[in-house]
Amino acid sequence: AQSxxxxxIHITVSEGASLELRCNYSxxxxxxxxxxxxSPGQGLQLLLKYFSGxxxxxxxxxxxxxxxxxxxxxxxxKPSVHWSDAAEYFCAVGAxxxxxxxxxxxxxxxxxxx
Amino acid sequence: xxxxxxxxxxxxxxMGQEVTMRCQxxxxxxxxxxxxxxxxxxLELLAYFRNRAPLxxxxxxxxxxxxxxxxxxxxxxxxxxxxxxxxxVYFCASGLGQGAGDTQYFGPGTRLTVL
Numbered sequence: 001a002q003s004x005x006x007x008x009i010h011i012t013v014s015e016g017a018s019l020e021l022r023c024n025y026s027x028x029x030x031x032x033x034x035x036x037x038x039s040p041g042q043g044l045q046l047l048l049k050y051f052s053g054x055x056x057x058x059x060x061x062x063x064x065x066x067x068x069x070x071x072x073x074x075x076x077x078k079p080s081v082h083w084s085d086a087a088e089y090f091c092a093v094g095a096x097x098x099x100x101x102x103x104x105x106x107x108x109x110x111x112x113x114x
Numbered sequence: 115x116x117x118x119x120x121x122x123x124x125x126x127x128x129m130g131q132e133v134t135m136r137c138q139x140x141x142x143x144x145x146x147x148x149x150x151x152x153x154x155x156x157l158e159l160l161a162y163f164r165n166r167a168p169l170x171x172x173x174x175x176x177x178x179x180x181x182x183x184x185x186x187x188x189x190x191x192x193x194x195x196x197x198x199x200x201x202x203v204y205f206c207a208s209g210l211g212q213g214a215g216d217t218q219y220f221g222p223g224t225r226l227t228v229l
Contacts (some may be wrong), residue, residue: 043220094214
């Protein structure tokens with residue numbers, strides 16, 4: 001069965017420090033992978049997505065993610081975190097049914113210390 | 115800047131009352147998804163539509179929830195009767211219907227509180 005695991009429920013980093021949020025997926029073929037961000041009181045916004053090709057994907061707000069097939073991972077990174085990055089981050093995989101349905105992970109809450 | 119809109123943004127009601135939430139998908143999008151978000155369960159898919167037809171509503175409690183798309187510009191989610199356990203944030207999202215790689219665009223959500 002398809003699934004997405006985000007091992008870290010909550011992460012705290014200092015402003016200016018680097019960030020890596022982990023995402024592992026279970027999927028029988030090459031997946032479509034997504035990272036969404038949810039700021040407090042807001043809906044989810046797409047940060048980036050991976051379909052095929054270059055395994056390092058650039059997104060909005062200075063984020064990037066790397067697809068590693070051998071590790072079934074799609075970790076999100078940012079070299080220098082800003083206070084405004086404090087939010088909840090969701091990793092998702094496109095369902096094999098080809099309906100556009102997404103399977104979301106449980107989310108990682110990012111707290112940024114001044 | 116095209117956006118998904120949802121109304122109302124906040125709703126407080128009493129147990130047993132009917133609740134209707136509305137969503138206007140982005141013009142030209144032909145898939146609509148309804149999600150419920152709670153602290154305990156996270157983000158749950160309730161139902162989704164393509165070209166106004168329901169594709170799957172297995173995530174929805176059938177006895178009290180119903181979802182419809184009266185036309186291409188409006189999706190509704192109704193709860194009747196509402197219960198305190200329905201308290202959550204309900205999100206609508208729309209997409210172009212491009213299959214597994216489709217991006218979903220989320221609305222701001224409706225925060226429902228059932229007393």
